[in-house]
Amino acid sequence: MNDSKILVIGAGPSGIAAATRLVENGFQNVVLIEAESRIGGRIHTIPFGANVIDLGAQWCHGEKDNIVFDLANPCNLLESTGDVYEEYKVIRSNRQIVNEDTSNKLKTIVNESVVRRKEDLNSYDGSLGSYLTDFFYNRLDLVENIGIDRTIAKEFLENYMKFENSVEASDTLFEVSGKSYLEYIDCEGDILLNWKDKGYIRFLNLLLKSNGSDYGTLKERVLLNKTVTSINWDKTRDLQTEVVFTDGEKISADHVICTVSLGVLKEKHLTMFKPNLPPSQQRAIEGIAFGTVNKIFLEFPHKFWPEDWTGFTLLWREEDLEEIKGTDKEWLEDVFGFYIVNYQPNILASWIIGPHGRYMETLEEDDILDGLMWLLRKFLSFPVPTPSNFKTTKWYTNSNFRGSYSYRSIRTEELDAWADDLSVPLTVTSTGKPVLQFAGEATSKHFYSTVHGAVEAGWREADRLINFYNSAIDPNSQL
Ligand SMILES: Cc1cc2nc3c(=O)[nH]c(=O)nc-3n(C[C@H](O)[C@H](O)[C@H](O)COP(=O)(O)OP(=O)(O)OC[C@H]3O[C@@H](n4cnc5c(N)ncnc54)[C@H](O)[C@@H]3O)c2cc1C
Incomplete structure (x- = not known):
C-alpha cells in the first residue's frame, strides 16, 4: 500500500471520493489529476449576487441511503x-x-x-x-x-x-x-x-476534511491543469499503466482510476485508451446516453x-x-x-x-x-x-465535460449496455490486479446523474483496491 502508485483522473466528486478514501486507508502515493484549473468538476460554486450560485449540482436529492445527506446533515448544512x-x-x-x-x-x-x-x-x-x-x-x-x-x-x-x-x-x-x-x-x-448560502462546494470540503483553505486529506496530492491524452494499459503483463498528458509528460502508475464524464469518454475513448477498451465497455460508452x-x-x-x-x-x-x-x-x-x-x-x-x-x-x-x-x-x-x-x-462546449449527466435511452436498452458494463475493472489476466478502473456518475447503477452516485462510485473503486491489497496480505480475507 505504501509503495503502490495510484493516479485518479478527474477531480470531480467521484475522483475526490476515490482519492480521499485511498489516502485514509493507508495508500500514500495517490495523485489526483485534473484538466481544469479548479477541483469540483460538475460541482462548481461561484460567487454571484447576494452570495453564491451553483453552475452544476445544486441539490442533495433525498435523505435515506444518500451519502451526501449522511455527511452534510449532521453539520446542519442542508435546507428544504x-x-x-x-x-x-x-x-x-x-x-x-x-x-x-x-x-x-x-x-x-x-x-x-x-x-x-x-x-x-x-x-x-x-x-x-x-x-x-x-x-x-x-x-x-x-x-x-x-x-x-x-x-x-x-x-x-x-x-x-x-x-x-x-x-x-x-x-x-x-x-x-x-x-x-x-x-x-x-x-x-x-x-x-x-x-443555503454556501453552495455545493461545502460538500467537497466535507469529503476532503478541509476548511476550504487547502485540499485537506489530498493536500499536495492534486495536479491541476493536467489533461490526460492517453492511457496505455496492458493486461498481459504486470506492468505499470502509462498516462500521457497534453504537455508531453508521462506518468506511470500501478493503478489508474478514470472518472472523466461519459461525454468525454464518448468523444475520446478510441484515442484515449491504448489498446482500445474491451467491446462490452465500448458498447456501454456508446449505449448509455449523456445529454446537456x-x-x-x-x-x-x-x-x-x-x-x-x-x-x-x-x-x-x-x-x-x-x-x-x-x-x-x-x-x-x-x-x-x-x-x-x-x-x-x-x-x-x-x-x-x-x-x-x-x-x-x-x-x-x-x-x-x-x-x-x-x-x-x-x-x-x-x-x-x-x-x-x-x-x-x-x-457541452467544455471539452472536459461534453454535457451534463447520463440517462437511459431507447438505444441503451437496444444495445443492452449498462453502468455495470462500464464499471468493469481492467485487470492483469494472470494476477487479477486491477490496472485501469472506472468511476464517475455514469458508472452508478441506480444513482447515476447525481453527486451521491458519483461519490459512491468513487468509493466503490477505492474499496476494490483496498480489498485487493488486503486479500494479498491475508488471502483468507474477502475479495
Ligand atoms: C447543470 C447541472 C446540474 C446538476 N444538478 C445536480 C443536482 O442538483 N444534484 C446532483 O446530485 N447532481 C446534479 N448534477 C450532476 C452532478 O453534478 C454529477 O453527477 C457529478 O458531479 C458527477 O461527478 P463525477 O466526479 O462523476 O464527474 P465530474 O464532476 O465531471 O468530474 C470529472 C472530472 O474529470 C475532469 N476531466 C475530464 N477530462 C479530463 C482529462 N482528459 N484529463 C484530466 N481530467 C479530465 C473534468 O474536468 C472533471 O473535473 C448536475 C450536473 C449539471 C451539469
Whole structure:
C-alpha cells in the first residue's frame, strides 16, 4: 500500500471520493489529476449576487441511503427548497396567466404521472415521452378535467416535457427508455435540499476534511491543469499503466482510476485508451446516453416579480412559436421557466434543454442577454428591469465535460449496455490486479446523474483496491 502508485483522473466528486478514501486507508502515493484549473468538476460554486450560485449540482436529492445527506446533515448544512417547483405560475406567450384552477388541475395530472409511472413503466415497452403523453390525455378526459381548455393543456404538456427533459438531460422524452427510467432509484425524503448560502462546494470540503483553505486529506496530492491524452494499459503483463498528458509528460502508475464524464469518454475513448477498451465497455460508452442541460442566472437590481411568486413557466401558443421559428430567437423556445433561488433575493434562475441549450453556448453574451430580456418582456405583463448581472453555463462546449449527466435511452436498452458494463475493472489476466478502473456518475447503477452516485462510485473503486491489497496480505480475507 505504501509503495503502490495510484493516479485518479478527474477531480470531480467521484475522483475526490476515490482519492480521499485511498489516502485514509493507508495508500500514500495517490495523485489526483485534473484538466481544469479548479477541483469540483460538475460541482462548481461561484460567487454571484447576494452570495453564491451553483453552475452544476445544486441539490442533495433525498435523505435515506444518500451519502451526501449522511455527511452534510449532521453539520446542519442542508435546507428544504420548499415548493418552488410546485407553486409556479403558468404564463402563455400572449401574457395570459393561466387561472389557478386550470393550472392546478394540469399540475395534478403530471404529478400523478410521476407517482404512477413507478408501477406502470415496469411493464411498458415505449419511451417515457409516449407514456407521459398517453397518461396526460387519458387523465384529461376524466370528468373532473372536462372544462380544461385543450389548447392550454397541450401547451402545458409541451412545457412540462421540457422540464422533465431538464431532469433527464435528454433532448426529447421520446428517446428516454420508459422501463429503464426505473433503474434510477429516488432516495426517500426531500429531493430538493439546498446548501443555503454556501453552495455545493461545502460538500467537497466535507469529503476532503478541509476548511476550504487547502485540499485537506489530498493536500499536495492534486495536479491541476493536467489533461490526460492517453492511457496505455496492458493486461498481459504486470506492468505499470502509462498516462500521457497534453504537455508531453508521462506518468506511470500501478493503478489508474478514470472518472472523466461519459461525454468525454464518448468523444475520446478510441484515442484515449491504448489498446482500445474491451467491446462490452465500448458498447456501454456508446449505449448509455449523456445529454446537456444548461442553467441561466439573472440578477436584477431589485425583485420585480410579485411577492408570492416562486417562479413561472412559459407556455408557447402555436402562432407565437411559429413567429420565432427560423429567426435568431428560435433557441428561446427551450428556456422553459424562471424560478427564484433560495438565499438570493434578486435572482431568477432558468434552465434550457436540448439542441437549443447547446446552441446558446455558442452565442455571444450580449446576444444571450438580449434574447432573454426579449423573452421575459414577451411573457410578462409588468416592466422587467435590465439585469445587473447574468451567467449561463457551457457544459457541452467544455471539452472536459461534453454535457451534463447520463440517462437511459431507447438505444441503451437496444444495445443492452449498462453502468455495470462500464464499471468493469481492467485487470492483469494472470494476477487479477486491477490496472485501469472506472468511476464517475455514469458508472452508478441506480444513482447515476447525481453527486451521491458519483461519490459512491468513487468509493466503490477505492474499496476494490483496498480489498485487493488486503486479500494479498491475508488471502483468507474477502475479495
Ligand atoms: C447543470 C447541472 C446540474 C446538476 N444538478 C445536480 C443536482 O442538483 N444534484 C446532483 O446530485 N447532481 C446534479 N448534477 C450532476 C452532478 O453534478 C454529477 O453527477 C457529478 O458531479 C458527477 O461527478 P463525477 O466526479 O462523476 O464527474 P465530474 O464532476 O465531471 O468530474 C470529472 C472530472 O474529470 C475532469 N476531466 C475530464 N477530462 C479530463 C482529462 N482528459 N484529463 C484530466 N481530467 C479530465 C473534468 O474536468 C472533471 O473535473 C448536475 C450536473 C449539471 C451539469
